[in-house]
Each structure stands twice: as C-alpha cells, then as structure tokens.
Amino acid sequence: MAGPHRRVIPREELTAWERWELGGIDEERRARQPLPQTATPELPVQVQPEPEPVLLPPVDDPVPAYESLPVAEVSLPTAEEIEAIEQQAMREGFDAGLEAGRLAAEDEIGRLKNVLQSLENVTAGAERELAESVLDLALVLARELVRQEVAADRKLLLPAIVEALSGIPPAGGTSRLYLHPDDLSVLEPMLAIELSGETWRLIADPRLSPGDARIETASTQIDLALPGRWHTLLRVLNRAERDDLQWNAPVSPADGAGSGG
Known part of the structure; x- marks a missing residue:
C-alpha cells in the first residue's frame, strides 16, 4: 500500500518517453536485429498534361459560326437624301468639268497666241523684205526713167x-x-x-x-x-553700198523685165 508521500501520475500526463508498456516477444527480437538500409525515396515524375484537342467545325457545315451573329440594322437613305446626293454630285461634276475646260481653254489660248505671234513675226519680216524689194525696184525704175527723160528733154x-x-x-x-x-x-x-x-x-x-x-x-x-x-x-x-543700184550700173534682165511691164 502506498504511503501518503507518493503521488499517482495520471495517464494523461505521461509523456512518450515516460510511458512504458510491456511489449511482446517478437518485438523484443526485432529490436535486437540491425535495421535494414532504407532506399532513397524516388522523386515523383511530373507528367505534362496532354493538350486539349481543338474542336473544328464540321466540314459539311455550310454556314460559318460568325454568320450566326445578329446583323445590325442598316437605315436606307430617304428620297430627299438621295436627291440631295445627286444634286451635290452634279454640282461637283459640273465644277470639275468647268475647271478642266477652263484650264484646257487657257492652254489652247496660249498655243494660239504663240502661233499668232509667230505669224506676226513672219508677216513683219515678210513685209520688211517686201518693202525693201519694192523700194529697190522703184529706185531702178526711177533711175532708168531719169536717164530716158534727160536724154529726151x-x-x-x-x-x-x-x-x-x-x-x-x-x-x-x-x-x-x-x-x-x-x-x-x-x-x-x-x-x-x-x-x-x-x-x-x-x-x-x-x-x-x-x-x-x-x-x-x-x-x-x-x-x-x-x-x-x-x-x-x-x-x-x-543703199550707198549697193553696186546694182548705182547710176552707171547696168540694167539686169529682171530689172528690165520689171520696167518693161
């Protein structure tokens, strides 16, 4: 019988090393045998998940998936709007044609001015040459006339x-x-x-x-x-340097034909 100085420790308060229980015979024999070498645990192999298959629409489906979307409602122009568009297009076309015609007319006028200027230059040159020729002929005729008149009178x-x-x-x-x-x-x-x-x-x-x-x-x-x-x-x-117009110059066939006419 325990004396009053001993204290009974409850079971809950016992720790793991303080608690002792009677084991079996096999457990004691296994305790005396050496422990077997434990193999290094293999790391788990990470397996990549297989990609999910892409589902394609059936080949025999004639309507694509996007055509099934709702179509926005389109508002058509009114008759007044169509007439206004036509009038604006006509004005723009008329203005463009008028500008193109004006540019073409200015270009044509410029070319005509150049042609007229060339004609004026040619005409002026021809008039000068004609005037010089007429004066030469007049001098020849006057010279022959004076010769004849002086001899006669x-x-x-x-x-x-x-x-x-x-x-x-x-x-x-x-x-x-x-x-x-x-x-x-x-x-x-x-x-x-x-x-x-x-x-x-x-x-x-x-x-x-x-x-x-x-x-x-x-x-x-x-x-x-x-x-x-x-x-x-x-x-x-x-005309002082013109030998054919001098007083004693002989009359050329052309001058004689001209004076005779």
Whole structure:
C-alpha cells in the first residue's frame, strides 16, 4: 500500500518517453536485429498534361459560326437624301468639268497666241523684205526713167541748176557753170535770164555726161552730175553700198523685165 508521500501520475500526463508498456516477444527480437538500409525515396515524375484537342467545325457545315451573329440594322437613305446626293454630285461634276475646260481653254489660248505671234513675226519680216524689194525696184525704175527723160528733154536740168544757185551766197568774183555741149545749146537762152553776164560764164565741157552740171565760185564748188546726185539719194536710203543700184550700173534682165511691164 502506498504511503501518503507518493503521488499517482495520471495517464494523461505521461509523456512518450515516460510511458512504458510491456511489449511482446517478437518485438523484443526485432529490436535486437540491425535495421535494414532504407532506399532513397524516388522523386515523383511530373507528367505534362496532354493538350486539349481543338474542336473544328464540321466540314459539311455550310454556314460559318460568325454568320450566326445578329446583323445590325442598316437605315436606307430617304428620297430627299438621295436627291440631295445627286444634286451635290452634279454640282461637283459640273465644277470639275468647268475647271478642266477652263484650264484646257487657257492652254489652247496660249498655243494660239504663240502661233499668232509667230505669224506676226513672219508677216513683219515678210513685209520688211517686201518693202525693201519694192523700194529697190522703184529706185531702178526711177533711175532708168531719169536717164530716158534727160536724154529726151534737156530742160529737165534747169530746175536743179536754179535750186543750186539759190542756195549759194552772191558771187564776189567770176563764177562758172559747166554743162555738156548739148545741154548748153538748149539751156543758154534760159540761163542768161537767171545769171548775170558780168559775173557768170557758161562753159561747155564735153567731159560731162548729158544732164550733168558743175558750179564753181570763189568760195563754192557744187557738182550737179547725175551720178553724184543719185549717190546722195542712195546714201539717204541706206543703199550707198549697193553696186546694182548705182547710176552707171547696168540694167539686169529682171530689172528690165520689171520696167518693161
């Protein structure tokens, strides 16, 4: 019987190492045997999940899946809107056509102006050439006409002599007027009226051509020969270098045909 100094420990308060129970005979024998080597536990192999199969629509399905979606309602334009669209399209087309026509017209006008300018240049050049040709022909005809008139009428030299005498100062000494003998015989009676016999002497010079005259004073010498006067006229007309227009130049066949016509 336990004394009063001993305390009974309840079962619940006993720990694992404090608790002892009687084991069986087999348990004691196994306890004396060595423990077998335990194998290293293999790690579990991670298995990838198989991909889920993609389900395709049946081949014999004629309608795709998206066509089954609801279609949005489309509002059609009214008659007034359609007419307004037509009017706007007509205005835009008219404006575009008008602009294109204007540009084409400006281009055509520019080309016509260039053509007209070229024609004007050609016409002006032709007019200048024609005027020059006409003047040349007129000079040739005038030269031949003067030759014929002087040979036919000796009195034609008198106006030129009178005009030359009026332009010189009064002679202070003896002055001379040289004429072709044929001209002197015709003009001497008329010149005696114009010239004073005390101052002027009329001299026949066969070296002069018919229609020529030469005046000599104490201070002046005037050559009234037809070639000289004709050369002066050519110089005024900027044709002094033209040999075919000189007074003694022969008449070309073209000039003769022109004067004869």
